[in-house]
Amino acid sequence: MIHHEGQYYYCESRNQRNIVIRRSLTIAGVGTDPGVCVWHAPATGRNSSAVWAPELHRIGGRWFIYYAADDGRNENHRMWVLEAETDDPQGAYRCRGEVQTGGWAIDGTVLDLGGAERYFIWSGWPGKRNGQQNLYISPMKDPVTLAFSRTLLCVPDQPWEREGMPICEGPSVLRRNNDIFIIYSASGSWTPDYCLGLLHNRTGDVMNPTAWEKRGPVFQKTEHVWGIGHCSFVKSLCQTEDWILYHSKSLKQHGWKDRDVHAKRFTWTAEGLPDFGTPPPRIAATDATPDRAIITTPSFLAA
Numbered sequence: 001m002i003h004h005e006g007q008y009y010y011c012e013s014r015n016q017r018n019i020v021i022r023r024s025l026t027i028a029g030v031g032t033d034p035g036v037c038v039w040h041a042p043a044t045g046r047n048s049s050a051v052w053a054p055e056l057h058r059i060g061g062r063w064f065i066y067y068a069a070d071d072g073r074n075e076n077h078r079m080w081v082l083e084a085e086t087d088d089p090q091g092a093y094r095c096r097g098e099v100q101t102g103g104w105a106i107d108g109t110v111l112d113l114g115g116a117e118r119y120f121i122w123s124g125w126p127g128k129r130n131g132q133q134n135l136y137i138s139p140m141k142d143p144v145t146l147a148f149s150r151t152l153l154c155v156p157d158q159p160w161e162r163e164g165m166p167i168c169e170g171p172s173v174l175r176r177n178n179d180i181f182i183i184y185s186a187s188g189s190w191t192p193d194y195c196l197g198l199l200h201n202r203t204g205d206v207m208n209p210t211a212w213e214k215r216g217p218v219f220q221k222t223e224h225v226w227g228i229g230h231c232s233f234v235k236s237l238c239q240t241e242d243w244i245l246y247h248s249k250s251l252k253q254h255g256w257k258d259r260d261v262h263a264k265r266f267t268w269t270a271e272g273l274p275d276f277g278t279p280p281p282r283i284a285a286t287d288a289t290p291d292r293a294i295i296t297t298p299s300f301l302a303a
Contacts, residue, residue: 009089151209227248
């Protein structure tokens with residue numbers, strides 16, 4: 001989800017083949033907007049299947065959507081990019097091609113430090129076989145092209161990152177003052193132990209892995225809700241509150257079909273770190289409060 005010119009825009013994949021953007025004046029209102037399909041995957045080809053985790057970004061006055069897709073074989077998952085044909089984020093998009101990450105890749109996002117200084121961050125395999133996912137980073141030459149080969153940013157070396165499979169994925173950028181944070185998902189997304197970790201950079205030297213301090217888990221399961229992961233961040237309408245969006249599971253069993261998406265207000269510690277608190281139990285849309293909201297329902301995500 002992003003906020004742009006008084007509107008919230010929420011980008012999602014449906015049926016693993018279509019990319020839809022919803023729009024609303026409020027965070028909670030996005031949950032009732034049917035959305036507009038802005039792109040369909042081709043019938044065949046390298047980006048025709050398993051369209052995952054699209055992200056909407058505005059770069060240089062243009063709209064871009066980064067998404068993962070394959071040809072029906074998971075080992076061929078790569079990052080792809082769409083560019084809007086108009087200035088309407090819900091208008092038509094054309095595919096600009098694959099983002100050359102040097103191997104298997106999903107969950108790409110953009111770290112924008114202002115001017116032309118941008119970086120692409122994604123989750124990838126260290127080799128050609130499934131079994132571990134790391135976070136990688138590369139400077140961007142332009143919204144479609146990476147300037148250099150990938151640099152290893154983070155590996156799942158902590159116990160809370162290795163439940164089900166050693167995984168770091170779903171990076172999302174959060175900035176405050178001069179601090180840069182990457183909030184990422186750890187462990188298997190199909191497990192109840194899926195959680196959020198944090199990388200903190202105080203120096204601005206984002207290409208140096210040693211400049212990032214890891215903490216975690218910073219947001220995790222409770223006795224009422226499980227599988228906390230893959231977040232994004234927006235400000236409130238008044239631009240004074242910080243909100244995190246994330247999905248959670250209602251069952252302890254492995255799987256994805258019991259997930260829905262929630263939004264929760266969060267605060268900051270005296271040390272200057274985000275404090276996400278504890279994820280509340282799942283709620284119905286009618287139970288939303290000024291501090292929390294539901295965005296999608298389990299039946300919708302499973303469609």
